[in-house]
Amino acid sequence: MSNPLGRRALLGGAAAGAGALATLPLTAGTAAATGRGGGRPGRVRPGADVAQADRWRVLAGQRVGVITNPTGVVQDTLGSVVDAMVGSGRVEVGAVFGPEHGFRGTAQAGESEGTSVDERTGVTVHDAYGADAERFAALYAESGVETVVFDIQDVGARFYTYIWTMYQAMVAAARTGLRFVVLDRPNPVGGRARGPVLRPGFTSGVGLDAIAQAHGMTAGEVARFFDGEFLPRVAGRRIADLEVVRLQGWRADMLYPDTGLPWILPSPNMPSPTTALLYPGTCLFEATNLSEGRGTTLPFELIGAPYVDHRWAEALTRRRLPGVRFREAWFTPTFSKNANQVCGGVQVHVTDADAVDPVALVTHMLVTLRDLYDGFDWRLVGGSSDGGRWMDLLTGSDRFRTQLEAGASADAITAGWRDELRAFDRTRSAYLLYPRSR
Incomplete structure (x- = not known):
């Protein structure tokens, strides 16, 4: 099912939850180095x-x-x-x-x-x-x-x-x-x-x-x-x-x-190097109505919402994104967004740390959400949508948000910052x- 942002009421609030679905056990977080060929770690002195x-x-x-x-x-x-x-x-x-x-x-x-x-x-x-x-x-x-x-x-x-x-x-x-x-x-x-x-x-x-x-x-x-x-x-x-x-x-x-x-841990929700590897991308879920995994043992690796089902993991798997695999996951955050609600979503498993581009990865994840779920929304502030303002601040401009809302592909969105990144x-x-x- 495809529902581009420009053709639906994205900012109208979250969809109904999936509370009747059972919560499945989670596997342990993957180590960020597992895809690096098993070489002996270097000895670095801070x-x-x-x-x-x-x-x-x-x-x-x-x-x-x-x-x-x-x-x-x-x-x-x-x-x-x-x-x-x-x-x-x-x-x-x-x-x-x-x-x-x-x-x-x-x-x-x-x-x-x-x-x-x-x-x-x-x-x-x-x-x-x-x-x-x-x-x-x-x-x-x-x-x-x-x-x-x-x-x-x-x-x-x-x-x-x-x-x-x-x-x-x-x-x-x-x-x-x-x-x-x-x-x-x-x-x-x-x-x-x-x-x-x-x-x-x-x-x-x-x-x-x-x-x-x-x-x-x-x-x-x-x-x-x-x-x-x-x-x-x-x-x-x-x-x-x-x-x-x-x-x-x-x-x-x-x-x-x-x-x-x-x-x-540099902060309470940064429990492992894998978390840090994904965080420059998966932090963008803070700007949405999905849980970014706060209130679970896998923040920024476990992403979901009450309206998400098995289709998201399946769609992401079909994209064959480098360095990662997606596991269908069900979880209940104990605090932060969607606290005490059963959420469907994915756990992001790193298979080749060197191949992961976390910003491009999450661009694909957001585009797929946009196209699958009418319940996908920006984060709520005071009970109403912030209109994507937090996404603008996290990405550094309104370009990412407006392209996403207009139905742009992930490749088109990531191409938008290529020249400025080269200059940087x-x-x-x-x-x-x-x-x-x-």
Whole structure:
């Protein structure tokens, strides 16, 4: 059955649920490296461990403020980089700035931990989630820091908020003349950029400036890109002293399982490298009335809604999309969208991680939904459709949404960002730090 968006009342609300259908057990999530040929993982050393091995000389004589979360660890103990700095007696930590989910990681999506004194170290932890440059500048002055350190595991997607916390912190550092140090970590989905580039008029907390949907850079490379491309315009100057403590042993064509590093959840709904691999695409389901798997054990891998049935998995299988297989799945989210409702849908199984283009993959998934189900809608806000506004913010313009609504094919939609992605690739090349084969 085909029901292009332009010929039906897409935005009229969700269809009736399928509550009479039984919930089937789910199989365990696949590992992102399973399709990589079984080679021995590399041994990669993050920037924090490089700095620790050098007895923290990069921070010597400075009062530092650290932006970090539970992923900011040192490998010898898997303990917090802040604990390691303080315990070394060689680093004066004047403050910690906690991003979304908080310094110790106790808060859910869109939440933070508040400001408090950390029991273990005695350091004041400031709530910096949503902080703009002015707020960061005030926090720097209040805590008397001279150097700002960023150490967070990013996942490589424009709408993952940690890089925008770094962006605001960098703007404040540039304006106040503070030094900025990034303790670098791998991009878990590698160094290839994918998807549309954000356009003017579509900035938000999930995208403050013009980068690709999957930017293909480490946090250190992103910082260099921000400093060279955006700070002269936004802050009026570049950072006087920007330093990246580079990864050792990492190549940009590696995925996270190749690193040999343990996976530490960057946020509560990012439980595995497979989740991170799919997230630059499957996060777009946040903008729809489908569950993106929050409230299940497989967020961003398990997608569905009460109105979806077996036809979606069958239609996706016929498309023979590279690197994945689709399993018909039934599940009941315990919170977030469609909570406590039986949802039909799919589990996305990764069979060849190197072949997966998550943005193109989800474009096909959305086109197929559009053509199969009258109940397919944008997300509800206050009981009514947001008209696709969240999709516009996630994709960086209204082009993706309007093409989808007009009945465009997946190939036509993905072709729309090809030229801007090439231009982004050319621009970012000056800021890249690690060898890459593509």
